[in-house]
Amino acid sequence: MIEIENLSKTFTLHNQGGAVLRVIEAARLSVAPGECVALTGASGAGKSTLMRMIYGNYRAASGRILVGGVDVARAEPRAIIRLRRETLGYVSQFLRVVPRVPTLDVVAEPLRAVGVPVEDARERARGLLARLNIPERLWSLSPTTFSGGEQQRVNIARGFAHPYPALLLDEPTASLDTANREVVLRLIEEAKARGAAMIGIFHDEAARARVCDREIDVSRFAPARAA
Amino acid sequence: MSYTPLLSVRGIGKRYGAHVGCIDVSFDLWPGEVMGIVGESGSGKSTLLNCMAGHLVPDAGQVIFDTRADGPRDTVTMSEPERRMLGRTDWAFVHQHARDGLRMGVSAGGNVGERLMAVGARHYGDIRGKATDWLERVEIDPGRIDDRPSTFSGGMQQRLQIARNLVTGPRLVFMDEPTGGLDVSVQARLLDLLRGLVRDMGLSAVIVTHDLAVVRLLADQLMVMKSGRVVEAGLTDQVLDDPQHGYTQLLVSSVLQV
Amino acid sequence: MTETAYNFAYLDEQTKRMIRRALLKALAIPGYQVPFASREMPMPYGWGTGGVQVSAAVLTPDDVLKVIDQGADDTTNAVSIRSFFQRTAGVATTTRTQEATVIQTRHRIPEVPLTEGQILVYQVPIPEPLRFLEPRESETRKMHALEDYGLMHVKLYEDISRHGHIATAYAYPVRVEARYVMDPSPIPKFDNPKLGDCPAIQLFGAGREQRLYALPPWTQVVSLDFEDHPFEPSKADHPCGLCGATDSYLDEVIVDDVGGRMFVCSDTDYCEARQAQGHRGKDAA
Numbered sequence: 001m002i003e004i005e006n007l008s009k010t011f012t013l014h015n016q017g018g019a020v021l022r023v024i025e026a027a028r029l030s031v032a033p034g035e036c037v038a039l040t041g042a043s044g045a046g047k048s049t050l051m052r053m054i055y056g057n058y059r060a061a062s063g064r065i066l067v068g069g070v071d072v073a074r075a076e077p078r079a080i081i082r083l084r085r086e087t088l089g090y091v092s093q094f095l096r097v098v099p100r101v102p103t104l105d106v107v108a109e110p111l112r113a114v115g116v117p118v119e120d121a122r123e124r125a126r127g128l129l130a131r132l133n134i135p136e137r138l139w140s141l142s143p144t145t146f147s148g149g150e151q152q153r154v155n156i157a158r159g160f161a162h163p164y165p166a167l168l169l170d171e172p173t174a175s176l177d178t179a180n181r182e183v184v185l186r187l188i189e190e191a192k193a194r195g196a197a198m199i200g201i202f203h204d205e206a207a208r209a210r211v212c213d214r215e216i217d218v219s220r221f222a223p224a225r226a227a
Numbered sequence: 228m229s230y231t232p233l234l235s236v237r238g239i240g241k242r243y244g245a246h247v248g249c250i251d252v253s254f255d256l257w258p259g260e261v262m263g264i265v266g267e268s269g270s271g272k273s274t275l276l277n278c279m280a281g282h283l284v285p286d287a288g289q290v291i292f293d294t295r296a297d298g299p300r301d302t303v304t305m306s307e308p309e310r311r312m313l314g315r316t317d318w319a320f321v322h323q324h325a326r327d328g329l330r331m332g333v334s335a336g337g338n339v340g341e342r343l344m345a346v347g348a349r350h351y352g353d354i355r356g357k358a359t360d361w362l363e364r365v366e367i368d369p370g371r372i373d374d375r376p377s378t379f380s381g382g383m384q385q386r387l388q389i390a391r392n393l394v395t396g397p398r399l400v401f402m403d404e405p406t407g408g409l410d411v412s413v414q415a416r417l418l419d420l421l422r423g424l425v426r427d428m429g430l431s432a433v434i435v436t437h438d439l440a441v442v443r444l445l446a447d448q449l450m451v452m453k454s455g456r457v458v459e460a461g462l463t464d465q466v467l468d469d470p471q472h473g474y475t476q477l478l479v480s481s482v483l484q485v
Numbered sequence: 486m487t488e489t490a491y492n493f494a495y496l497d498e499q500t501k502r503m504i505r506r507a508l509l510k511a512l513a514i515p516g517y518q519v520p521f522a523s524r525e526m527p528m529p530y531g532w533g534t535g536g537v538q539v540s541a542a543v544l545t546p547d548d549v550l551k552v553i554d555q556g557a558d559d560t561t562n563a564v565s566i567r568s569f570f571q572r573t574a575g576v577a578t579t580t581r582t583q584e585a586t587v588i589q590t591r592h593r594i595p596e597v598p599l600t601e602g603q604i605l606v607y608q609v610p611i612p613e614p615l616r617f618l619e620p621r622e623s624e625t626r627k628m629h630a631l632e633d634y635g636l637m638h639v640k641l642y643e644d645i646s647r648h649g650h651i652a653t654a655y656a657y658p659v660r661v662e663a664r665y666v667m668d669p670s671p672i673p674k675f676d677n678p679k680l681g682d683c684p685a686i687q688l689f690g691a692g693r694e695q696r697l698y699a700l701p702p703w704t705q706v707v708s709l710d711f712e713d714h715p716f717e718p719s720k721a722d723h724p725c726g727l728c729g730a731t732d733s734y735l736d737e738v739i740v741d742d743v744g745g746r747m748f749v750c751s752d753t754d755y756c757e758a759r760q761a762q763g764h765r766g767k768d769a770a
Contacts, residue, residue, distance in 0.1 A: 014473025015480070056462060058469040077448045077462045078257050096443075099415035112426065308631045315635070330618070330639070336646055337639045344642065345635025351645055351711040373646050 001166050001197030002031040002054065007063030007073070007221075009049060023049055027063070027221040029199075033165065036188065036198040038212040041219040047201045050218055051168050054199065055090050056080040067166055085113050089167045091159030093174060095143060095151045103129065103146075103154055104139045110162040121161075128157035131183050153180060160187050167191060169200035173207045185211055231293050233258045233399060233431050234279070239288035241274050247455040248274035252288070254450060254460065258398070261425060261432045263446030263463060265439060265478070271455035272435045273403060279433065280320050280401045281310045292317075292399070315345045319392035323404035325384035328391070329376045335362065335387055336372040342395045361390040365420060382413035386420065393424060400432040406441055418444050439482055443467060451475045494541040494574040500524055504542035504697070508688060511699035516661030517629070518612050523695040527569075532562060533591060534692030536608035537569070540589045543604055543688070544570065549577045551585035556593040556734070556751035563591075580754050592655070594676040596733045596755040599685035601702065607670045609691040612698065614658045614668040634666050637709060645714055654719070660707045667698060667706075674708065675718045675734045681706035723748040726768030728759035 009024040024046050031037050039047040052058040053072070054065055060073035068087045070079055084090075089110070097106050104125050105112075111121035129139055132153040138146065143154045156172060169188070173181045181204070188211045191198065202208035208215070232255035241248035249271035256262050264272045278285040281302060289301045295317065302310055314320070322328035329338050339358040340348070348354050359369045365386035367379075376384050385405065392400065405421065406414040422445060425432060434445060442449055442463055449463040451474065459472040470476045492498065500522075507521040526534040544550065550570055554563040558580040566589060567578050579585050582597040589606040599605060615625040618636045628634065637658055644652045657674035661667050669680055670689060680687065680700060687700040700706065710716035721735045726747035733755055735748040747768045750756035760769070 011469075012471070014476050052468070057464050059461075059465055059471065077465075078260060080462055081260070081447050100419045311631055311633060315633075333618075333639055334643060334646055337643050340642055341635050341639050343635075344638035345633065349638070349710075349712050351642065352713050354642065354711075355646070 001033045001068060002029075002199065003064070003066040004029045004054070005064045005066075007050075007053065007065060008061045008223075009046075009053060009058065010061045022223040024053075024218075024221045025223040027218070029216050031166075031197040031199055033195040033197050034192055035214070036192055036200060036212045038208045038215045039199060039201050040208075040215050040217050045217075045219045045222060047218050048170065050221070051090075051170055051199065051201065055088065055168055056084070085110075087165050089159050089162065089164035090170070091156055091167065091172050092170045093152060093155070095155045095158075097143060099144050100142050102140045103134065103143045106143055106154060107157045107161055110158060114162060124161055125157065128161060129154070131187075132157050133180055133183070149175060149177075149180075152176070156184055156187070160191065163191070163194060163196070165196055167196050167198045169198060169202075171201055171203060173202065173204045181207065231299060232256055232291075233260075233293050234433075235289070235291040235299065236279060237289040237291065239275060239278050239285045239290065241271075241278050241283060241285045247271070248283075249278070249452070249455040252450075252452075252457055254448075254457075256399075256431055256433065256448075258431055259425075259429050260448060261434060261446045263442030263449045264433065264435045264452060265437060265442055265449065266452035267437060267478075270452040272452050274455075275452070276401055276403055276433065276435045280318065281314065282320075315342050316395055317398045319395075319397040319400040321385075321388055321392055321400060321402040321405050323407045325376070325381070325388045328388040329384060331375065331377050334373045334375055335367065335379075338376060338387060338391045339394050342391065346395060357394060358390075361394050362387075364424075365390040366416070380413075382409055382417065385409065385413075385417060389417075389420070389424070393428070393430075396428065398429075398431060400430055402432060402434045402436075404436050404438075405434065406436070406438065414441075421445060439467060439479065451478065491573045493546070494544045494570065494576075495527075496524065496538065496541045500538075501542040504538055507697045508539065508542065508699060511688070511697045512686070512701045514665075515700055515704050516659075516665030516667040516698060518696040518698045520695055521697050523692045526692065528565075530693040531610065533566060533589070533608040535690030535694075535697075536589050536591070536606050536692075537566060537690075538692060539606045539688050539690035539697065540566075540570065540587060541574075543606070544574050544576055544587060546574070546576065548586045549579050549584055551579050551582065551588045551754075552590075553588065553593060553595070553752075553754075554591045555736075556595075557753045559753060581758075582752075582754055592671045592673075593734070593751060594672055594679045596730075596750070596752045597758075598679075599683055601684040603685040605683075605685050605687045607672075607687065607689045609668070609670045609689045609694075609696075612668055612689065612691040612694050612696040614656075614666050629665060632664070634660075637666050638711070641709060641711065641714075645711070651710065651714055651716070657716075658709050660709060661700065662705050663707075666709070669706075673720075673734055674716070675720045677706075677708045677716070678718055680704075721748050724766060725750045725756060725759075726766040728756045728764045728769075729766040730756070730759055730764070 005028050007027040011021040013019045041047055053060050056072045065072040070083050104122055107125035108121035134153055143151050172184050234256040237253050239252045240250045252275055266272045277283040279290050290303050291299045292302050293299050336358040339361050340354040343354050362369045367383055376387055406417055446463045449466045450457050450460040453474045459466055459475045467479055470479050507519045511519045526537055552563045552567040554560040570576055571578055582595040587604045591608045613625055618640055619625050641651050655673045656668055656671040657677055659667050659669055682703055684702050689698045708716040724731045727749050733750045736751045737746055737748055739746050
């Protein structure tokens with residue numbers, strides 16, 4: 001489902017004398033449907049950078065990133081937009097939404113974007129918010145005013161609303177209490193069971209051990225220090 | 228996924244004497260997509276928008292629109308009656324200053340109804356019904372249908388302008404700094420409204436702004452302009468989070484973080 | 486000063502030729518406003534300088550001229566224009582609609598149906614029906630050219646939304662031959678149905694605005710309206726106090742200072758002719 005071949009990434013800082021930072025070189029990995037792969041490595045090794053490249057958020061310098069047959073490294077913007085809408089989900093730690101939109105609609109939006117009728121989408125959103133223990137009285141409010149933990153859970157609900165065939169998980173269980181951590185791990189297991197291919201960053205070792213089939217240390221994709 | 232872009236801009240250029248408005252701008256906009264154009268004042272983004280919308284005649288290039296009747300047509304060379312007909316049916320233009328896009332001496336209902344009447348609506352009750360419906364959609368109390376826009380707040384005027392533009396169900400909306408000059412809270416409400424309308428009506432839009440937060444929330448694609456040229460284009464979050472061009476890096480790093 | 490000091494009908498021949506050319510163009514494009522080089526006339530703007538120039542251009546020595554102001558032959562404006570042409574053209578004049586070959590009018594169409602061979606000349610203050618909604622002449626001309634007339638209905642919409650009905654009572658806009666929207670001059674909308682399918686030639690002159698327009702005989706003229714608020718030619722719901730007519734447009738006349746009033750035909754010729762035939766209204770002496 002996700003195939004990465006010979007991928008590299010550089011950052012050119014034009015406003016700092018054109019300094020070129022090489023961060024990833026010759027990365028390769030492959031994730032099959034129903035498989036969850038953990039990215040590991042020290043902080044700064046490039047886990048988040050790799051995830052962002054798979055999502056099309058960062059531009060690849062060279063190589064291929066095939067997600068469901070689409071090469072994210074080369075695809076037109078509209079192909080990536082479509083991929084993100086239908087195929088590739090991303091659960092990040094940070095929520096970015098339009099102010100004033102009720103939480104229920106924030107969570108339902110990915111379903112609305114693929115044409116699910118508004119009531120069906122909200123029904124699914126209600127179920128997820130309830131599972132993630134967001135009090136019902138908050139559903140009609142914008143999540144912009146919520147606590148950090150609540151925002152994170154809203155974001156997880158949003159990420160799992162649409163059954164994406166591929167999912168990127170960026171620290172989904174970080175700073176959650178035991179009960180909510182358990183809910184999130186169950187959501188991941190359910191996604192695996194329905195055949196989703198997943199790549200995740202987990203600092204929570206127990207969680208990683210429970211849901212991940214393999215680990216890939218991204219340090220091995222680090223360029224030679226000589227650069 | 229459709230196979231024809233709704234709008235294909237090819238090599239658009241416009242000079243004002245020795246001064247450059249914009250040079251060699253090309254892009255495709257697909258149905259349902261929102262294109263953001265950012266850049267500082269004088270970067271040529273408004274010139275480009277006005278060339279696309281038919282308000283200015285470009286010196287070079289084509290603006291090819293996928294018309295309902297005849298498929299893709301170059302709107303630069305089409306006759307003025309045809310272009311005006313597009314302007315009141317399939318196209319809409321939202322001005323930065325609502326008073327440029329509204330008739331200040333005409334009631335809110337008359338403002339919304341004008342495009343309907345321009346394309347032949349002749350039933351007062353129907354026109355009023357549609358106007359009422361649109362006032363509600365843009366969150367204006369329908370009880371104010373007979374009030375003139377001069378009695379409205381800035382945010383209401385802008386929402387009225389949007390209702391007036393969208394009432395005929397256009398497929399492409401041009402917006403020139405739609406949230407400029409509004410309070411931050413009013414901006415948020417307007418952005419939310421625009422996002423909902425874009426999604427529910429399947430609208431395509433071209434939005435010119437200098438506000439990166441606005442394009443992050445509304446635009447799928449982004450073009451960055453400087454001195455009349457497009458220096459970088461791509462997925463909005465890619466351009467903002469991993470800018471390749473020095474100017475874009477400067478622009479992104481200049482935004483105050485809240 | 487002697488009458489021979491003037492060219493026939495006051496204007497010089499070149500000017501009349503220029504106006505006739507503009508009139509021919511106006512007749513060829515019914516409802517379209519043709520610019521013309523309006524001359525200074527020996528009367529102030531607003532007193533019919535446009536109408537007078539059109540009359541001067543179409544008058545021949547054999548014509549019989551009638552001049553009315555708000556339907557009346559005997560008001561100052563009508564009398565002075567009539568005597569102007571008597572003096573400068575030496576044409577015969579009349580107050581009888583049937584006898585006239587050229588009728589110059591301000592704000593009315595005579596009650597007696599016009600006939601083939603007659604010319605009705607309207608004095609027009611503001612020829613542009615879109616003016617009050619769109620003040621830019623460059624823009625209104627473009628709107629006419631492109632038949633972009635949504636704005637005209639906006640005006641009627643505003644009327645209904647404010648008054649519950651179309652309150653425009655005079656200068657009620659019309660569409661000519663399904664093409665140009667035209668201001669019929671400030672005639673009451675009661676007269677609008679007489680504009681269309683008329684056997685006579687109708688010419689409109691706006692002196693200050695330097696515009697001419699025309700309706701050739703038998704032109705289709707439709708008053709603008711909404712399906713659910715159709716056009717209605719209205720008049721005061723009374724018979725004429727002098728001749729008892731129920732089919733004519735009426736003026737309201739205050740007769741004393743205690744609220745007494747009477748309704749009389751605004752067309753004085755029509756009213757007098759009826760009285761001569763023995764018709765009497767309730768206020769007749």
